[in-house]
Amino acid sequence: MDTAILAANEAFYDAFRREDPAAMDEIWARRAPVACIHPGWDALLGRDRVMASWRAIMENGAPPIRCVAPRVQRLGEAALVICEEHIGGGRLLATNVFVHEDGQWRIVHHHAGPFASGEPDTVAAADPHGPN
Amino acid sequence: MDTAILAANEAFYDAFRREDPAAMDEIWARRAPVACIHPGWDALLGRDRVMASWRAIMENGAPPIRCVAPRVQRLGEAALVICEEHIGGGRLLATNVFVHEDGQWRIVHHHAGPFASGEPDTVAAADPHGPN
Numbered sequence: 001m002d003t004a005i006l007a008a009n010e011a012f013y014d015a016f017r018r019e020d021p022a023a024m025d026e027i028w029a030r031r032a033p034v035a036c037i038h039p040g041w042d043a044l045l046g047r048d049r050v051m052a053s054w055r056a057i058m059e060n061g062a063p064p065i066r067c068v069a070p071r072v073q074r075l076g077e078a079a080l081v082i083c084e085e086h087i088g089g090g091r092l093l094a095t096n097v098f099v100h101e102d103g104q105w106r107i108v109h110h111h112a113g114p115f116a117s118g119e120p121d122t123v124a125a126a127d128p129h130g131p132n
Numbered sequence: 133m134d135t136a137i138l139a140a141n142e143a144f145y146d147a148f149r150r151e152d153p154a155a156m157d158e159i160w161a162r163r164a165p166v167a168c169i170h171p172g173w174d175a176l177l178g179r180d181r182v183m184a185s186w187r188a189i190m191e192n193g194a195p196p197i198r199c200v201a202p203r204v205q206r207l208g209e210a211a212l213v214i215c216e217e218h219i220g221g222g223r224l225l226a227t228n229v230f231v232h233e234d235g236q237w238r239i240v241h242h243h244a245g246p247f248a249s250g251e252p253d254t255v256a257a258a259d260p261h262g263p264n
Contacts, residue, residue: 033205035214037225040246043214045203071177073165073240075231078210080241082167082175093169095227095243099207108205109212111227113245114172 002072008105009081009096013067019058025051029106032099037111039092063087067094079105084115091115134204140230140237141213145199151190157183161238164231169243171224195219199226211237216247223247 008027015023028034028047036050037043038057044050070083077100085092097109140159147155160166160179168182169175170189176182202215209232217224229241 032207035203035205035212037214037227037245042247043203043225045205045214071167071175073167073177075164075210075229075240076208078207080167080229082169082177082241093175095169095229095241097207097212097227097229108207109214109227111243111245113169113243115174 002074005072005074005079005081005098005105006070008098008107009070009083010067012096012107012110013065013085016054016058016062017065019062021051021055021058024054024058027107029099029101029108032101032106032108034107035109037109037113039112039114078108085112134206137204137206137211137213137230137237138202140239141202141215141228142199144228144239144242145197145217148186148190148194149197151194153183153187153190156186156190159239161231161233161240164233164238164240166239167241169241169245171244171246210240217244 012027015027028050034047034050035043035045036053038053044053064087066086068084068086070081073080079098081096081098083094085094092112093115094110094112096107098105099108144159147159160182166179166182167175167177168185170185176185196219198218200216200218202213205212211230213228213230215226217226224244225247226242226244228239230237231240
């Protein structure tokens with residue numbers, strides 16, 4: 001089952017890379033509520049806003065984004081994929097949430113943001129919730 | 133049902149504010165897989181790592197964090213809460229994922245990161261996925 005979730009996750013990045021609005025539309029849930037937090041943006045809630053954001057981003061040209069080290073966490077009929085996004089020399093960390101809908105895994109939420117440059121799984125002494 | 137999810141979300145922030153490791157432990161899922169992405173950190177996977185990170189953070193003193201404008205997206209036996217985190221003069225944007233387990237809503241994933249300073253729900257022309 002993880003294979004199908006990982007395939008849906010890859011289809012999401014593939015649609016983005018190919019700047020393919022129809023493929024991007026296909027991978028987002030139809031009935032479950034959807035949301036998206038692009039890096040540094042406010043949260044977008046609802047399918048219309050989310051899809052409009054992707055069309056606007058892709059019209060400006062998609063970056064050469066690659067999904068690296070995806071890890072699946074199953075939650076019944078929902079699933080999380082936590083992965084790195086490598087974009088040129090930059091890295092982001094993403095949470096992608098999927099639901100099983102009409103026999104397919106479709107994305108309902110994407111949240112991408114900055115990644116620490118340090119070692120993986122480090123527990124820093126500093127308070128990461130402090131205002132930076 | 134949203135009321136119970138919002139109460140679980142508030143219990144999470146309350147445990148953090150009160151620097152209460154036992155309350156923080158209580159609110160995280162027991163059986164569902166858990167993960168956490170603190171702002172700027174790498175992803176932490178697994179209950180032991182996640183709880184160790186909260187203990188380390190709370191030992192250093194919790195910031196005066198407030199959850200603002202939480203919005204619930206139900207996904208069957210799972211749910212997303214998307215909210216702002218106000219910390220002094222700073223703001224973060226968080227995705228919190230909950231599952232219904234043993235009759236309670238428990239958190240399985242927290243991802244917090246920077247917030248745009250602009251207007252809510254703005255679709256920026258710039259590519260937010262570009263390396264910054």
